[in-house]
Amino acid sequence: MRKMAATILPAPRLRVQAMKEYHPPLGNRDALRLDFNENTLACSPKVREVLAKISSGALTRYPEREPVERIVAEHLGTVPQQVVLTNGVDEAIHALFETFLESGDELLLPVPTYTMYEVYASATEVRVVTVQAGDDLKFPFDGLIAAITPRTKIIALANPNSPSGSVATRAQIIEIARRVPQAVILVDEAYFHFHGETVLDLIETIPNLVVARTFSKAYGLAGLRLGLLAGPVELMRWVRRVLSPYSVNSLALACLPPALEDEPYVEWYVGEVVAARAEFESALDAAGVRRWPSSANFVLVEIGSKHAEFVRLMHEGGVLVRDRSSDPGCDGRVRITIGTREQMRGAISVLRTTLATLGIKSEAQ
């Protein structure tokens, strides 16, 4: 059929036209991937076994989320109505924003933080209010409290935060939730396992607290796209209305129970990362590279004006790292994911060579 001549094209909403394109660094990625904060090794072998046994008949059926939500709820110590499974935490954030943000509302974010909060918000009619962390990149609690207004509708806190690795304390989260009863406090615990502290238990007593968890990090299932929201039944009920009923596919649902059951695997992987993080931090200190304390599976480092060359040379040495220079207050800073000790020993050697080639000692030292 001949293509119809179109003189007028359908225009997207104005907010969509104003959105920036999000381009994760993809392509030519045959290297040690220390740029996405993924599990750098593998998921549990028990998950692989289940995946291998999935029949083609099972693929003909639409996926059923509820039975797996019951299993997850039991694992988390909640009731099933408090848990919603999602296609990664990204879908959870998107759904939460769609559910609660009205035109003219404010989304309050400490920055720098996870990029997708702003991406999803920018497609809505909401005003994004940011509170810049200081040079220490610690959680800007006082600034956040001061930025609360009657229009504040969601406060999104990645805890631990990315790219800084910093944390908000339990007491700070409780205080924030108490100050803004009209707002949803989203505590995104994507990196929970590497930190070990949670506020999940507080969803019982704090009516405006919602916690997100992902299976993309410690569990090594980023490719399956699995995340969840846990929160008060009243709030989760509204989120369920917005979610697409089949957004979590049947392969992901089949893999979730064995992933949860194989706790020793997750404990082992997290133990590796925590030990490797300590070694890597010592190597950075010895090299005179400024770093920020991290409670997650990555470390933010100060490279300075040669940040782009640093990332390129690390890649040439076989290690992908992530330039965070365009994040607010992060010029010259690079985020490096922590993998296993063996992987990180290799990365340290590439790091040393790269620093020497560029003649870098952190400019802030």
Ligand SMILES: Cc1ncc(COP(=O)(O)O)c(C=O)c1O
């Ligand atoms: C704070 C934070 N939340 C959520 C995500 C995304 O999680 P998912 O893969 O489950 O969509 C990331 C990924 O980097 C993250 O850093």
